[in-house]
Amino acid sequence: MTVLDKIVHAIRALDNRSSKGSSRQAITKYLKSELDFNNPSLLKKNLTKGVKDNILVQNGQSFRVQGDPFCDDEPEEEKVQIINVQLGTGELVATDQDVVTIRYVGTLEDGEEFDRGKRFTFLLGAGEVVKGMDIGVRGMRENGMRKIVIPSKLGYGKRGSPPEIPKNARLYFEITLVKLERL
Numbered sequence: 522m523t524v525l526d527k528i529v530h531a532i533r534a535l536d537n538r539s540s541k542g543s544s545r546q547a548i549t550k551y552l553k554s555e556l557d558f559n560n561p562s563l564l565k566k567n568l569t570k571g572v573k574d575n576i577l578v579q580n581g582q583s584f585r586v587q588g589d590p591f592c593d594d595e596p597e598e599e600k601v602q603i604i605n606v607q608l609g610t611g612e613l614v615a616t617d618q619d620v621v622t623i624r625y626v627g628t629l630e631d632g633e634e635f636d637r638g639k640r641f642t643f644l645l646g647a648g649e650v651v652k653g654m655d656i657g658v659r660g661m662r663e664n665g666m667r668k669i670v671i672p673s674k675l676g677y678g679k680r681g682s683p684p685e686i687p688k689n690a691r692l693y694f695e696i697t698l699v700k701l702e703r704l
């Protein structure tokens with residue numbers, strides 16, 4: 522059994538069906554007590570490999586197995602809505618820690634445009650953009666187009682971003698993934 526197999530086994534045995542998954546600390550404790558595995562650097566290396574190879578999904582310091590069922594504990598109105606307009610043609614799928622370049626138009630609920638970018642580049646999952654944008658771009662391929670709706674909680678929240686974005690605003694984006702670079 523490889524280290525990655527042990528990690529998958531631990532996550533499934535912990536049976537944490539939240540969308541976040543099992544914490545790194547819980548995985549470490551399980552591996553030590555149940556499988557007599559105690560090598561933090563090898564664990565970290567294999568968690569990173571599992572995420573990079575799309576075997577694991579990372580959410581902060583928690584992990585779940587890609588494709589395993591989980592309880593979605595967020596109400597519908599607090600999730601990013603994603604509509605694939607055109608599937609991309611690129612070989613790679615955008616994941617956290619990729620450098621992505623997008624073209625986008627952002628509008629408010631009334632259709633008023635608040636922002637537009639022809640070549641906006643950021644590190645996916647690093648908090649360089651509102652959380653809803655990270656979620657909306659994740660999983661895209663180059664030349665893919667999406668419409669996303671970002672709830673206030675995953676956008677600018679209660680404060681907004683005056684004067685363009687009012688408080689508690691739902692954000693609407695049309696985005697195209699222009700370029701994806703894997704670091």
